[in-house]
Amino acid sequence: MSTRFVMDRPAGLPDRIADRLLAQIESGEIAEGEVLPTESALAQSFGVSRNVVREAIARLRYDGILDSRQGRGATVLPRDARLTFRIDDSGLADEAALADLFELRGVLEIEIAGIAALRHGEGDLAELRGVLADLDAGPAFDEASLEADARFHRALAAATDNAYLKGISTYIAFRLKGTSRDTAAIYRSDDLVRRTIAEHRHILDRVAVRDPDGARDAMRQHIRQAADRLGVALREDRFSVSR
Amino acid sequence: MSTRFVMDRPAGLPDRIADRLLAQIESGEIAEGEVLPTESALAQSFGVSRNVVREAIARLRYDGILDSRQGRGATVLPRDARLTFRIDDSGLADEAALADLFELRGVLEIEIAGIAALRHGEGDLAELRGVLADLDAGPAFDEASLEADARFHRALAAATDNAYLKGISTYIAFRLKGTSRDTAAIYRSDDLVRRTIAEHRHILDRVAVRDPDGARDAMRQHIRQAADRLGVALREDRFSVSR
DNA sequence: TTATCCCATTTGTCCAACAATCCTATCATC
DNA sequence: GATGATAGGATTGTTGGACAAATGGGATAA
Structure with missing residues (x-):
């Protein structure tokens, strides 16, 4: 997944955070149906601002990897709900x-x-x-x-x-x-x-x-x-x- | 594109802005290779905060529709550089x-x-x-x-x-x-x-x-x-x- | 002409606050 | 006791402002 282009331009913070979150999900560390830690908690644990975490989560949500709702948190969707076909x-x-x-x-x-x-x-x-x-x-x-x-x-x-x-x-x-x-x-x-x-x-x-x-x-x-x-x-x- | 799920949950602001931007790109209103207005200008013209515009642009960039670089702005990529296979x-x-x-x-x-x-x-x-x-x-x-x-x-x-x-x-x-x-x-x-x-x-x-x-x-x-x-x-x- | 430096512009990131929504626990009513 | 309404805390959604980093171009100097 990770880097978007073959260019050697270094990946931005949101991309890297998204990759790390995705890795945690793929490895089962965060199971299907489970809710992620809050954005603030993630921001703190990753050492970035909540804004960056939000963009990372937006990316994962956009691909149908998780679904976040106001007031409830972000839950991990079942694997077969993936919204895109992507080649890592x-x-x-x-x-x-x-x-x-x-x-x-x-x-x-x-x-x-x-x-x-x-x-x-x-x-x-x-x-x-x-x-x-x-x-x-x-x-x-x-x-x-x-x-x-x-x-x-x-x-x-x-x-x-x-x-x-x-x-x-x-x-x-x-x-x-x-x-x-x-x-x-x-x-x-x-x-x-x-x-x-x-x-x-x-x-x-x-x-x-x-x-x-x-x-x-x-x-x-x-x-x-x-x-x-x-x-x-x-x-x-x-x-x-x-x- | 637009709504992510069949659910009737109303789409968020970033999704709607992304759709409007994408429509402008698809219609040729913003041509390939052209640079978008600045995030601040877009935010003002759409009547939302810059953060929302940023998330919208992030979405389009993620799909290989735009490429944005610090200091330069966001440019529209050629159509055949689309990065994901997605079924709208x-x-x-x-x-x-x-x-x-x-x-x-x-x-x-x-x-x-x-x-x-x-x-x-x-x-x-x-x-x-x-x-x-x-x-x-x-x-x-x-x-x-x-x-x-x-x-x-x-x-x-x-x-x-x-x-x-x-x-x-x-x-x-x-x-x-x-x-x-x-x-x-x-x-x-x-x-x-x-x-x-x-x-x-x-x-x-x-x-x-x-x-x-x-x-x-x-x-x-x-x-x-x-x-x-x-x-x-x-x-x-x-x-x-x-x- | 060419190279260097400077600076305005623009995106990237951070911070703090408020609004909208959801979940749960509590309470009232039957 | 069961059921429904309600209030409150928790969490995401959105806003606004600020600064850092990178880019591009123009002024300057050799």
């Missing part, structure tokens, strides 16, 4: 969790490719072609190339005409962006870049001719190789090209 | 958005069924069988039946052994829970309940014999009919049983 930073560090995240991303992207093949309009194709052109322009595996990759997937998701699919897809892509940058520094080979472009073009081809199964297969292959490039070990039972 | 209450009211959400749910649940068929262990099957037994016990379409339905899907997601798949699935299921309850009041027929149970049993059967394609098909059918029962019109290009 901790998950990005753990290798197995990263593989799981890639699996989720794969499931979504593959179906997105299939749906985009069925539903895309003219504007969508133009956007996708434009992104590929940009990828061609800069053959180096640099920041711009990563951004273009993200734009491709975003444009594809947009072509599904489903705001939720687009939302979850771009969210995961954004969370994975930092990871990609870190690991990708190793693979500065132009050959790999060219292969990535080829994979994208293959997907676009199948989408353009409205071949959903072909688009899905192309995307499955792309995800699989992207995972390979990043050294993420997917479970083989799922991502074999012919299932 | 407004989306649950809008019919088209509800259909989109069902589509996302379908995509996930279908693949979950397939993966569960491949990966489930003995404990998973026992749990799933237990849920079905509970469903059999109470033939009425009541609260317990809804809860058992949710448990079935949760147990299935758990069988994938992928925390993210489980997380996103249960999150969506929870957000859809209220909607199901509201609309389901109309369908108090025992026949429908029996058909739902039969669908679940069919899924479990395919999972148990480790037949991923069969499990996917069974789940696809289940999602499709569940949407029917709730009067949600899925787009037919996706959810035909034989694609």
Whole structure:
């Protein structure tokens, strides 16, 4: 959870307090249904002002982790009441969790490719072609190339005409962006870049001719190789090209 | 966005201010990259204290809508930097958005069924069988039946052994829970309940014999009919049983 | 032109107070 | 004894003001 951005800007007091409170909740130190200490007490125990504690609690309340009511205090809500789907930073560090995240991303992207093949309009194709052109322009595996990759997937998701699919897809892509940058520094080979472009073009081809199964297969292959490039070990039972 | 819960508890000041600010951003009244008025100015223009404005801004910043820095002000971030995947209450009211959400749910649940068929262990099957037994016990379409339905899907997601798949699935299921309850009041027929149970049993059967394609098909059918029962019109290009 | 310093602006944090709401204990009534 | 009304303490919600820290820009000097 913790830091909001990949930036090294130090987190503010409310964020840190919220994280500490969340940790206490996750660890069961404060059980479900239980009421937190009063804001004043928390402020004193954390050594900050009540204002900071209030912002921290507001954050947790906003995510459906606790519910505070005037005069009663803040109670911890049941786990399945969480209001947002959020990917912790901790998950990005753990290798197995990263593989799981890639699996989720794969499931979504593959179906997105299939749906985009069925539903895309003219504007969508133009956007996708434009992104590929940009990828061609800069053959180096640099920041711009990563951004273009993200734009491709975003444009594809947009072509599904489903705001939720687009939302979850771009969210995961954004969370994975930092990871990609870190690991990708190793693979500065132009050959790999060219292969990535080829994979994208293959997907676009199948989408353009409205071949959903072909688009899905192309995307499955792309995800699989992207995972390979990043050294993420997917479970083989799922991502074999012919299932 | 607005109200957090279905409860009729009136929203607090910060929530309302955040909504008004968000509306101004969404409408383009405050463009991307632009800086908001200062907190003091906003406080004065909204007729609230600066503290309230601060909490509102904190909420928007937390979702990656704004980025505020000390001494500089709060700037509007590009739309695709949104940090959380969140299902607004407004989306649950809008019919088209509800259909989109069902589509996302379908995509996930279908693949979950397939993966569960491949990966489930003995404990998973026992749990799933237990849920079905509970469903059999109470033939009425009541609260317990809804809860058992949710448990079935949760147990299935758990069988994938992928925390993210489980997380996103249960999150969506929870957000859809209220909607199901509201609309389901109309369908108090025992026949429908029996058909739902039969669908679940069919899924479990395919999972148990480790037949991923069969499990996917069974789940696809289940999602499709569940949407029917709730009067949600899925787009037919996706959810035909034989694609 | 370029580098440095200074300063107004703006957010971050703190403090103290009052209002609104909730919970509980007490009391009155049946 | 049970039940309902009431009062009071406790806790969050909101306000207002103050200072600290960081940012950006402009003035100044080399």
